[in-house]
Amino acid sequence: MRLSRRRNGFGPLDKAVAVLVPLVLVAVGVVVYLALRPDDCAGGLVQRDGECVGVTDGAFDADDGLEELIRAVADENARVRRAWEDPEQGQAPMPYGRIALMMPFTSDDASAMTADMIRRALAGAHAAQIRANSGSGPHYQLLLAPDGKDLDQWRPVVDDLVDLADDRRSPLVGVTGLPSSTPETRDAMKALSARRIATVGPVITSADMNAPYFFKTSPNNSMFVDALDHYLKKNKGAEKGFLVYDSRPDDVYSRNLHRLLEKKFGTAYGLRQRSASFLGSTGPAAGIPQRFQSAAQKICLTQSDTVFFAGRDQDLPALVKRLSQEPSCDRSRPVRILKVGIGLEPTLTTDELTQMLRETRTRIVAASSVTPAWWTRGLRPAPGAPAGLGGFLRVFKDLDERYGIGEKALDDGYAIMYHDAFTLLADAYDKSYSEANEKQGGDDRTPEPARTPTKDDVYNTLINAGLVERDGRLLCTNCLQGAAGTYAFEQSAETRQWPMCKPVPVVEHPAPRGTRAAPTYRTFEDTFRHPCP
Numbered sequence: 001m002r003l004s005r006r007r008n009g010f011g012p013l014d015k016a017v018a019v020l021v022p023l024v025l026v027a028v029g030v031v032v033y034l035a036l037r038p039d040d041c042a043g044g045l046v047q048r049d050g051e052c053v054g055v056t057d058g059a060f061d062a063d064d065g066l067e068e069l070i071r072a073v074a075d076e077n078a079r080v081r082r083a084w085e086d087p088e089q090g091q092a093p094m095p096y097g098r099i100a101l102m103m104p105f106t107s108d109d110a111s112a113m114t115a116d117m118i119r120r121a122l123a124g125a126h127a128a129q130i131r132a133n134s135g136s137g138p139h140y141q142l143l144l145a146p147d148g149k150d151l152d153q154w155r156p157v158v159d160d161l162v163d164l165a166d167d168r169r170s171p172l173v174g175v176t177g178l179p180s181s182t183p184e185t186r187d188a189m190k191a192l193s194a195r196r197i198a199t200v201g202p203v204i205t206s207a208d209m210n211a212p213y214f215f216k217t218s219p220n221n222s223m224f225v226d227a228l229d230h231y232l233k234k235n236k237g238a239e240k241g242f243l244v245y246d247s248r249p250d251d252v253y254s255r256n257l258h259r260l261l262e263k264k265f266g267t268a269y270g271l272r273q274r275s276a277s278f279l280g281s282t283g284p285a286a287g288i289p290q291r292f293q294s295a296a297q298k299i300c301l302t303q304s305d306t307v308f309f310a311g312r313d314q315d316l317p318a319l320v321k322r323l324s325q326e327p328s329c330d331r332s333r334p335v336r337i338l339k340v341g342i343g344l345e346p347t348l349t350t351d352e353l354t355q356m357l358r359e360t361r362t363r364i365v366a367a368s369s370v371t372p373a374w375w376t377r378g379l380r381p382a383p384g385a386p387a388g389l390g391g392f393l394r395v396f397k398d399l400d401e402r403y404g405i406g407e408k409a410l411d412d413g414y415a416i417m418y419h420d421a422f423t424l425l426a427d428a429y430d431k432s433y434s435e436a437n438e439k440q441g442g443d444d445r446t447p448e449p450a451r452t453p454t455k456d457d458v459y460n461t462l463i464n465a466g467l468v469e470r471d472g473r474l475l476c477t478n479c480l481q482g483a484a485g486t487y488a489f490e491q492s493a494e495t496r497q498w499p500m501c502k503p504v505p506v507v508e509h510p511a512p513r514g515t516r517a518a519p520t521y522r523t524f525e526d527t528f529r530h531p532c533p
Contacts (some may be wrong), residue, residue, distance in 0.1 A: 003035065004480055007131070007516055008188060009155075010290065012432070013060060018528070020447070024132055024381060024461060027090075028364070031100065035187055035319040035366055038053065039392045040052070041054070041060065042056075042058065042061060043056035043057075043058035043060040043074075044058070045060055045143075045146065046156065047246055048148070048153050048156060049148070050245065050395070051106065051146070051148050051149065051152065051153060051443070053146050053148055053153040053156055054145070054146070054156060054160055055100060055143050055144070055145045055157060055160040055161060055164065056077075056140050056143065056144055056145075057074065057077040057078075057081070057098075057105065057142075057143050057144070058074045058077070058142070059071050060105075060146075061393050062105035062106055062107060062118075062146070063106050063107055063115045063118060064115070065115060065119055066105060066118065066119055066122065068402075068403045069119065069122050069123060069126060069399075069403055070105075070122070070144065071523065072143050072399075072402075072403070073122070073126050073129070075140070075472075076126070076129060076130070076133065077141040077143075080094075080096050080133065080139045080140065080141050081096075081128060081141070081170075081315075082378070083096070083139065084096055084115075084169075084170065084178065084222075085504040090139055090406065093453070094139055095138045095139070095433065096138055096139045096140060096141060096169075096170050096267075097138055097139075097140050097141075097170065097171055097172070097426075097429045098141045098143050098164060098167075098170055098171065098172050098173060099129075099140055099142055099143065099172075099173050099174060099175070099176060099422055099425050100140070100143040100144075100145045100161055100164075100172065100174075100175045100176070100177070101122070101142055101143065101144055101145060101177045101318040101418075101422075102145040102147055102154075102157055102161075102175050102176070102177035102178055102188070102396065103117060103118070103145075103146070103147065103178065104120060104146060104147065104148060104149045104150075104151065104179070105120065105122075105144065105146040105392070106123075106146070106148075106149045107149050108149060108351075109281065110150075110281060110282060110283060110284065111149045111150065111282070112150070112151055112180035112182060113179050114144070114148050114314070114441045115500075116267060116346070116406055117179070117412065117414055118311045118404060119289075119406060120166065120212075120405060120406065120409055120410075120412065120414040120415045120418075121177075121179065121202070121369065121414045121415065121418040122418075123396065123399050123400075123403070123405045123409070124396070124413050124417070124419040124422075125176065125177075125200075125230060125418045125419065125420035125421075125422045126142060126289040126399065127392060127395045127396045127399055127415070127421060128144045128392075128418070128419040128420075128421075128422035128423045128426065130395050130424070131392070131395055131422070132393060132426040132430075136160040137433065137434070138225075138429060138430060138433050139309055139512025140173070140426055140429075141166075141170070143172075144420070145157050145160070145161065145175070145177065145186070150184070151179075151182055151185055151188070151232065151329060152168050152184050154184060154185075154187065154188035154191070154386035155191075155197075155336050157188075158188060158191045158192060158374070159195065159270075159415060160197075161175060161192065162195050162260045162327075162436055164198070165195065165197055165455050168452055168454075169452075171453070171454060171455065171456060173198075173200060173426070173428075173429045173454060173455070173458055174197060174198040174200065174425040174427050174428075174429075174455065174458055175192055175197055175198070175199040175200070175423060176199070176200045176201075176202060176418070176421040176422055177199075177202070177418075178199065178200075178201045178202075179202070179502070180203075180204075180253065180282075181204055181205060181206030181209050181252040181253035181256065181513055182251070182252055182253075183250060183252060184252070185204070185209070185252075186209060189201070189209065189211050189214045190211050192211075192213065192214075193211035193212050193213035193214055195234070196213060196216065196455060196456060196460050197212050197213060197455055198428070198455060198459045198462055199211075199213060199214050199215070200214075200215045200216070200217060200424055201214065201216045201217070201421070202217055202218065202414075202417040202418045202420065202421035202423060203218050203342045203369075203414060203417050203418075204216050204218065204220075205218055205219065205220050205221050205224065205340070205342070206220065206221060206252045206253045206256040206257075207220040207222040207256055207260065207364040208252070208256055208390065208470055209252070209444065209497050210496045210497070212491075213459060214497060215419045215424065215462060215489055215497040215501075216497060216498050216499065217417055217420045217424060217480075217482065217487075217499055218342060218369045218413075218502075219369060219449045219482070219498070219499065219502050219504050219523050220498055221256050221257045221340060222254070222260055223258050223342075223498070223502075223504055223521075223523045223524075224340035224367040224368075224504060225257075225260045225261060225264050225340065225384065226264075226504075226506075226521065226526070227265055227367040227504040227506055227521040227530030228264075228338055228340070228365070228367045228473070229265075230505070230506075230521050231365065231506045232265075232306075232338075237305045237306050237336065238271070238303075238306075238401040239266050239269055239306070240272065240274075240302065240304045240305050240306065240522065241259060241265060241268075241270055241271050241274065241302060241304060241306045241307070241308060242271070242274045242275065242276075242295075242298065242299050242304035242306070242307045242308070243258075243262065243271040243273065243274065243275035243276075243307075243310065244275070244276055244277075244278065244292075244295045244299075244306045244307060244308070244309050244310065244311065244319060245257075245258040245261075245276075245277055245310035246258075246277070246278060246279070246310060246465055247277035247278065247279055247280075247311065248279065248282075248283050248286065249281060250283060251282065251283060251312075253312065254280060254310055256311065257310040257311075257340065259309040259344065261308045261310055265308060267372035269306060271306070272307065274298065274302050274304060276294050276295035276298050276299075277295075278290060278291055278292055278295060278315070278319075280311055280312055280314075280315050281312075281314055281315055282312055282314060282315075285446050289315070290315055290318040290319075292318055292319045292322040292323075293322060295319065295322075296319070296322040296323045296325075296326040296329075297326060297328060299323065299326075299329075299335070300323075300326050300328040300329035300330070301328055302533060303330060303333060304335070305333060305334065305335055306336055306338065307335060307336070307338065308338050309336045309337055309338065309339045311345070311412050311524045313339070313348065314345070314347070314414075316337070316339060316345075316348060316364075317347050317348060317350075317353055319337070320337070320348075320353055320356055320357065320362065320364075321353075321356065323335070323360060323362065324356040324360045324362075325361065327343065328355075329360070329434065331360060331361060332361075333361070334361040334362070335360070335363070336361045336364075336365050336379040337362065337363070337364050337365065338365045338366075338367075339364065339365070339366050339367075339411075340366065340367045340368075341349040341366060341367075341368060341369075341412075342368060342369045342370065342412060342413035342414060342417055343366075343368050343369060343370045343371070343372075343410075343412040343413030343414070343416075343506055343507075344364075344366055344372065344411045344412065344509060345367065345411070345412045346408040346411055346412060347409060348364060348509065349408065349430045349509055354509070354510055355511070357510055358510055363508075363509065363512070364423075364508070365506060365507075365508050366454055366507045366508075366509070367501075367504055367505075367506050367521075368413060368503070368504070368505055368506070368507050369413045369416070369483050370410070370413040370416050370505070371505035371507045372408075372410070372411050373505070373507075374386065374389055374505075375389065375393060375410065379396065379397040379400070379410075380393065381392045382395060386481075386482070386483065386484060386503065387484050387486060388481040388483050388484075388485075389416075389483045389484075391483075392419050392483035393483075396409075396410070396415060396419075402414075403407070404481065407442065416482075416483045417483050417484060419482070419483050420480065420482035420483055420484050420525060423480065424462070424480050424482070425458065425462075427478075427480060428458045428459075428461040428462045429453060429458050429461075429479065431461050432453035432457040432460075432461045433452075433453050436452070436453050436457065437451060443480070444453065453521060461478070462489060463489065463490060463497075464477070464478060464490075464502070465479055465480065465488050465489050465490070465505065466476040466488050466489070466490040467479075467488050467490075467500055467501065467528070467532075467533075469529065469530060472530060473530055473533070474501075474528055474529075474530040474531065474532060474533055475489055475533055476501075479494060479501075479533075482504070483502075483504050484503070486501070486533065487499040487500055487501050487502040487503075487505040487523070488500045488501060494524075494527070498523065498524075499523055499530075500523060500524045501522045501523060501524065501525065501532035502523045503520045503521075503522055504520065504522065504523060505520050505521075
């Protein structure tokens, strides 16, 4: 009988098995872990370049401080879907549409939107969703469509939105969001327009951001500059101007504003002889941003009293601080810094910056989409506020108490303008739905929906909201009664889907004492025979 050679030892086969078994177990463990672990990108989103992008009606990971708001939107979306799939006994299924909020939900120091801006924008859109879903007409899901902190992951998002546009049961009504005038935003809006999807830019202001299906609820830079011109005609000052502009070649917003300011005020205020550039903080690394020493010295040495700022609000506090430190300034002369934008970013009105402004006799003068003069500290409409503001404030106040939107949550205008953009699309779908389901030849409506409006119906409704003259008056037809004013849209070579008769208040900070507010400029008012309604 032959004995085994190895007895208590290991042969070559055993050694191979001893090596392979742990490897197999590790591999199986990895497969099981990958199968069971939570999806890296929740809600059906996909990962692109380290970011979760796509379109979802559910919750997902985003910047800190957004979790509760995102969950609230997801819960409302689920409620809307249940009302369709499982209606109450005796009730017809509640029809619903989908409006996509395409914007970043993450940020860093160079992003177009800060975390605070994102939170305020989302709160405004959700407030509009709640208001739209409180009525008896169609209800709405607010789809969340993150396109990357730098807005550069828009292609897969647009592809998803195009697929949704063909869903006739719960159609894509339109797209809103698109927060910044950048080359990426321009490409995205053109791609959506090419697929005939109505898109609304709540805070887009660069005057050259245009496409056939792209609507804007905010005034553009040209309109803001016109409002500043109206202000300066009544507040001339010494007419010694100075232009400070962002030199980034890829910043569509700043470059457009730079051109418009030079064109409007270049000769009267000597801007071609007195100017200085800086590198803005928004965008890819291209040097040290916010270097304002040269600009501050030149402003003081030339004794300029009117400084035109062609840059983003995130960079303006650094200019104010540098001016306050400049020893060559003559503090006996008041200085005003003119800017444009959606509102007064809270970083411009901090106690520290306000004290600097007072001590240096400097004032920020901003042509804006909204003004804090429209509401009280208790978030109630103030005298002279737009007619549509009260309904928004009631819902937004509740959201603020639940989720803590932040201090001065309305001042920058993002919440209000994102509300109006969603409302514009929802109103257009409501009108399209009513007309599609109304019996011909009578006022009665069919008990069941006869037809679901398409994205083309929504667009056609949007472009038919305009202004008409009657009996020496200018009247609205299907105008949007938004929180930021009552205004209209039409398709023409002149208006290009920018808002008509939108109020453009000029805000001064710190506010001067004992002065009466000037009449508020209205967009395109110089082209109408009669005053805006």
